[in-house]
Amino acid sequence: MRKILAFVLTLFSLNLQAQQQIEMADQLRSDGKIYVVVAVVSIILLGILLYLIRLDTKISKLEKESRNENE
Template sequence: MRLPFLTKISLVALLLFSQTLFAHQPVSNGVDMADQLRADGKIWVVVAVVAAVFAGIIIYLVRLDRQIGKLEKEVKEKSSVVSH
């Protein structure tokens, strides 16, 4: 996808402008929610949920890759049978 020159310039200008705006945001000395979760011991629940979601995504991608591999083999076999 090719963008016109003016669109590229405007996107670059927007990116540079947004960087300067974010640089002026005040920085706090920590995240209050994370500190509270850590103090209550509930941070491990958050870590477990994130790990479970990540593991589920990895398992899904592996299964999907295997299924696509099987379909590619079938297509390749059918195309070799038809061409001969």
């Protein structure tokens, strides 16, 4: 019961924090620079995703070669 109560109270506190206005975000939005920030973050995340996909294919290829050598 205590864990459920703690979880519910945590959700309420997070909701209250999310309603506060952040001055930096408001300034970036009013200057139109928020789109630059979103674009840069999107490019970084896309680069990380592509790197992980490429790494996965290389690892899969090495695992396949290793299995073929052991047979």
